[in-house]
Amino acid sequence: MQNRVKKQFCALLFVAVILAHTAGCAPADTTAAESDAATVGQSDAAATVVSTAAETETQPVLEGNLFLTVSSITFSQVGEREDVYLGLIPRELVTWESENPDVISVENGVLTAVGVGTTVIHASYDQREVSCTASCLAQTREELESLDDDILSAPKRIVPEVDLKEPCTYFDDAAIVGDSITYMMMQYENKDNALGNILFLARGGVSMRGFVNRYKNIYFQGREMYLEDAIAQSQVKRVYFLMGSNDVGAGLEMDVIFDNWRTMLDRIWEKSPGVEIVLISSIPKYVDNPERQTPDSYNPMTVEYNAGIRQFAQENGCMFLDLHAYIEDHWGRMSTLYNVDNYHLNEQGCLNWLQVMRYYAQYESEGGTLV
Numbered sequence: 384m385q386n387r388v389k390k391q392f393c394a395l396l397f398v399a400v401i402l403a404h405t406a407g408c409a410p411a412d413t414t415a416a417e418s419d420a421a422t423v424g425q426s427d428a429a430a431t432v433v434s435t436a437a438e439t440e441t442q443p444v445l446e447g448n449l450f451l452t453v454s455s456i457t458f459s460q461v462g463e464r465e466d467v468y469l470g471l472i473p474r475e476l477v478t479w480e481s482e483n484p485d486v487i488s489v490e491n492g493v494l495t496a497v498g499v500g501t502t503v504i505h506a507s508y509d510q511r512e513v514s515c516t517a518s519c520l521a522q523t524r525e526e527l528e529s530l531d532d533d534i535l536s537a538p539k540r541i542v543p544e545v546d547l548k549e550p551c552t553y554f555d556d557a558a559i560v561g562d563s564i565t566y567m568m569m570q571y572e573n574k575d576n577a578l579g580n581i582l583f584l585a586r587g588g589v590s591m592r593g594f595v596n597r598y599k600n601i602y603f604q605g606r607e608m609y610l611e612d613a614i615a616q617s618q619v620k621r622v623y624f625l626m627g628s629n630d631v632g633a634g635l636e637m638d639v640i641f642d643n644w645r646t647m648l649d650r651i652w653e654k655s656p657g658v659e660i661v662l663i664s665s666i667p668k669y670v671d672n673p674e675r676q677t678p679d680s681y682n683p684m685t686v687e688y689n690a691g692i693r694q695f696a697q698e699n700g701c702m703f704l705d706l707h708a709y710i711e712d713h714w715g716r717m718s719t720l721y722n723v724d725n726y727h728l729n730e731q732g733c734l735n736w737l738q739v740m741r742y743y744a745q746y747e748s749e750g751g752t753l754v
Contacts, residue, residue: 447471449506449513450746451492452708455541458487458496458519459713460527467515468492471750472508480505487517498522515543520713527713532672536712536719538735545741547577547734553744554581558617560601560610561625563587564666564727571733578740582617584610590629591643610647615654622651622658623740625706627665627692628726631684637691644695661753662696664689664707669717669725681715702753709739 450469458465468474468491479489483502488495494504496519505514520534521527527535558581559565565585572578584601593599594610603613614622630640648660667682689707696703710732712718717725721732728736747753 444509445472448749449477449508449511450751451506451513451515451543453515453540454543455516456494457539460521460524461496461498461519464493464495466493468506469746469751476508478507486519535714538709538718538720539711539713540709542709542735542738542742545738545745547737547741548575551577551579551741553748554578556619557621557623558582558584558614558619559623560584562589562629564628565625567727568733568736571730572737577737582619584613588629590633591626591640591647592630592635595643595646611650611654614651614658620658621661623661623663625663627688631665631688637687640688641691641695648699660701661704662692662701663704664692666707666710667715667717669719669722672714686715704743704753706736706739709735
């Protein structure tokens with residue numbers, strides 16, 4: 384009997400020891416596991432930081448220059464905004480700075496007029512930097528209207544300067560089609576061959592309606608011929624068009640104008656399948672402003688046409704070049720600086736147009752794309 388009791392007591396004592404040992408060890412094992420996991424997590428985080436730093440240090444410096452649309456821009460009044468960046472470096476990698484953000488602020492190449500005055504905008508990347516002057520004329524509409532006509536009739540934008548006497552071969556396989564506006568520019572271009580060997584297919588009074596309906600054709604190599612035939616025979620690879628002034632001036636509906644464009648482009652591409660087409664915006668005409676009407680009351684058809692031709696270009700596989708922006712004043716008219724007879728550009732206006740052509744050619748030659 385005593386032996387049996389002793390055995391039962393020993394068994395109970397053994398179980399108690401086992402339970403006590405298990406209860407004491409479980410928390411210690413869990414803490415160790417958590418500690419190991421934390422150590423691994425810290426190691427992974429440290430590795431990630433090192434990896435990110437290494438990637439930052441080894442990130443290649445991109446090639447290409449910085450291009451702005453302007454060397455100078457003047458906003459009419461506070462609140463106006465404009466994107467002045469062309470590339471070629473992704474804009475989020477560019478460092479932007481305004482010397483006076485209380486006048487003009489800048490964010491990723493978009494300028495905003497904040498106050499009246501003038502400042503300088505800088506864009507930099509690696510060792511490259513480009514800048515432009517940015518101004519704002521007035522705080523309110525009333526202040527704007529009180530300014531002198533000489534100020535308000537000045538150009539809103541100035542294209543970056545290009546040496547027009549420097550030899551240029553970019554346009555050697557290109558043609559430019561236009562009416563008397565283009566014909567007048569040709570006279571000044573010929574002085575220094577600013578566009579190299581570009582082919583001028585220009586004739587006074589022509590319109591897209593005229594080309595489509597054969598009212599008035601083009602002269603090439605001493606003969607009058609259809610436009611699409613002249614382009615095909617010239618074997619150019621790109622054609623610039625500054626057309627539309629006479630169509631707009633004739634009061635044609637916009638859908639009619641763009642139907643004519645489609646017809647003409649189909650004819651051109653049928654005979655010259657690979658030719659590139661660049662559509663240039665129409666320029667505003669000069670209008671006297673004795674009563675200082677609102678800017679949108681001048682050249683409303685031209686503004687509508689230019690918006691349409693930009694969209695038409697995007698939808699029909701063409702490129703677009705905005706000349707209007709470099710010609711207009713603060714009333715939306717042709718600046719008096721460039722005006723000769725209210726419709727055509729004087730010598731300074733034509734030289735400005737040549738500057739625009741050369742600057743965007745430089746931009747394209749370095750990898751930029753007209754949109």
